[in-house]
Amino acid sequence: MKIGILNLALDNNYGGNLQRFALITFLQKLGHQAKHIQIKGYDFLPWYKVPYAYPKRFVLKFVLHKINHIRQEKFSNQEQKDLWKTIEPFYEHYVPHTGAIKNKEQLKIVSDLENFDAVIVGSDQVWRASMTRCFGMSSYMLDFVSRDKTKKIAYAVSLGVDNPELNPSQAMRLNNLYRQFSAVSVRESSALKLFDQYGWTYPRAEVCVDPTLLLDVEDYNRVIDNANVNDCTTGKIFAYLLDATFEKENRIRKESAAKKFAVHCMGLHDASTSIEQWLNNIRRAEMVVTDSFHGVVFSVIFDKPFLFLGNQRRGNARLLSLLVMLDVDPRNLDCFIHVQKKTKLIAARKKSAEFLKMALET
Structure with missing residues (x-):
């Protein structure tokens, strides 16, 4: 199968990048063709905020000395670009990927062009509202994927917190997208209770291990060596x-x-x-x-x-x-x-591997 992998925007986070590598490597071992959907996040200030944001920042910088940059977005984007240089060789070598995607419109276009048989969202905190503001929760619930042509799977998605971040109306609206998934798994057991509060009960989610735990230590030793x-x-x-x-x-x-x-x-x-x-x-x-x-x-x-x-x-x-x-x-x-x-961990890893195999086969 041709499978797309969607998770948080690229950055220099070691765990996030190793998750991409691990999930793609595991799918490749199963004989699938996996490709990371490369979301490239960037900071920007909407034009309508400029007239009052810049004067406020001027005061914060030169009067109160609380910030270092007036054009914070430009500085932040350059900083991320510089940090990415160290991570990029690993990503280019080990993670097959699409071209860079910078907005929701491009996400839909790339998905249609790739014609994936399945799209897997996860892992990481892709269903934590505060972590997905750049593209929105609906994108991470795969609203850009054609339901008829492409299977939707959530693997070890994380909400990151024990308390609900969505209000009832938001949860209800997203429930229509949740029900389009053929299989859902989460990374922490506390998410199951939140799903019940949100009304996300079909398909029933189960707990799976982080993708990095799907591989053996020898897989990582080879990368190092x-x-x-x-x-x-x-x-x-x-x-x-x-x-x-x-x-x-x-x-x-x-x-x-x-x-x-x-x-x-x-x-x-x-x-x-x-x-x-x-x-x-x-x-x-x-x-x-x-x-x-x-x-x-x-x-x-x-x-x-x-x-x-x-x-x-x-x-x-x-x-x-x-x-x-x-x-x-x-x-x-x-x-x-x-x-x-590690008896329990080995059993959990085996169960997680079976979850992915069954989700893709059925």
Whole structure:
């Protein structure tokens, strides 16, 4: 089958890019032709906001000293472009993709031209309203796909939160799109309760693993070994923070002193670190400290002890579901966890693989 994959707009997020790679690689192993639908997000200021936005920013910059740029959108777009340069070689090499799509009209045109047999939306927080403002939730519920010609599947979609972000009228409107899916799975069990609140009950959703967990550690080792990487973390703690705070950095210093390991620290906006290098940092580390969901996932894949520092802003619900699969008590999150018994995770991965196979075949 020819399958399109839709998820959040391209950025330099390691987990998001490895999800694309993992899902496409898994589908290729099944014998399918998979292609990523390349949404290229960009910031812009609507023309009608310019007359009052720029004077306000002028005051914020030169009087109150609270912002650094008046033309924030231009700066943000250039920053993303610069950060993408490090990720782009991986994406171009491992992820077959369409041309860049910058609006809903182009999304419909590209979908029609590709003539996909199926489109899979997911994974990541593609059904979290606050994460999909650029194209809108309806796009991520595949309103641009012809229902008659193309099968619609949602794989391990995430809402990211435990509380509803949609009001009843929004949920009802989107329910018409939800019912057009032939199969739906979510990444966190808490999403099932939200679906019931929204009235999204047919088809009935089930819980599946993040796409990165569909592959074996050998798949990631091959990616690392085929790249030019450095050993930065042997004998060290690898600290990867999406949102650094004084409290998190202080905890890392304490763990470094207690464990007598030096720390190799990096963040999301480390423009010099490739995806392969990021993976190798985890593979070689003695242990990992992170506030990232995928930081935890790859600690488990590479069999490393990890300490999760929490990240409520980005959503902890998905991690709690993962902990259930790992047989880990969430109350133990304040210390390093080394998952050695993976019976439940292996069963969940097998179930998730079967979900995808059945969704595509039936």
